[in-house]
Amino acid sequence: MLERLFENGLWSSRFIVLLAVIFGLIGAVLLFTVASIDVFSTAGYVISTYMNHAHPEHFHEDVVGGIIGAVDLYLIGVVMLLFSFGLYELFISEIDAAKDKEGEESKILAIHSLDQLKDKISKVIVMVLVVGFFQKVGHTEYNGALEMLYFALSITAVAVGLFFLNKVGKH
Template identity: 30%
Template sequence: MLRRILASSRYIMIVPVVATFLGSVALILYVAIVLSASAIDTVRAGSVSATSVKTSAVGIIEAVDVFLIAIAVYIISIGLYSLFIDDKLPLPKWLEVHNLEDLKGNLVSVVIAVLAVLFLREAVVWDGTRDIAAFGGALALVVAALTLFLMKNTDRRQ
């Protein structure tokens, strides 16, 4: 009886799977609406200037950042589902998750992309008053550490 209960307990993972999936969808829809509204406002305003272009570019970069976060949350959802519920889920090779290390690797890859977008956003709005080199250096250290994690993780699986 205990064995059956423990075997069935894996289905409790439906809660984080559904929650992360819904969170990902909500982020994607929200940002799509914000981008659409921003584009409509820009067209309505009719102003074409270097400042408005820069503002639009920053808005798009921020949207890409949120989309990448939504993708990370989606990867977590799919990964948890395939790890705990159904490992026969048809997925592209790069999204296949066989253990928690694979899930962490996919997540870390998206985090690196998010950090790159974060730096790009800061570089676009840089006005010369802040120390962007220190910010870039700090991000580079984090990316290097995450890349080292990915390399060690890959070595461990081979």
């Protein structure tokens, strides 16, 4: 009887994962909100610049940087969503609303192990890093052939990394 009581309590303790799920969702909503405000702010900057017939020196870099920064936040928000959905499905229950009329679940949210969750999250994190890299590259000035060579090599390294990332998990 004591063993059964302990095992029931241990099994019920998995519901503590709901804290991570709920706060992960709150984090995702906050990131999506901030990113949307950033896009709106960038749009306001573009409109006001053209209304004033002005064209600041780094106008295009500022606009692209603002949009890429928002994309970065959206991607991190997606990581938080995947994290929340994955933890919920692994520890609590399958998400019935994710299934279509035939009972097949969405491929995006199909997470059946911690390894699958880790793989999905790591792919999105790599994309966040790539977006961050290109955001930094957009604001960098190059003074010489050697710096341009480093720039070309870094772009090549990112492309090769993305190629192999795409190959992971495919047979």
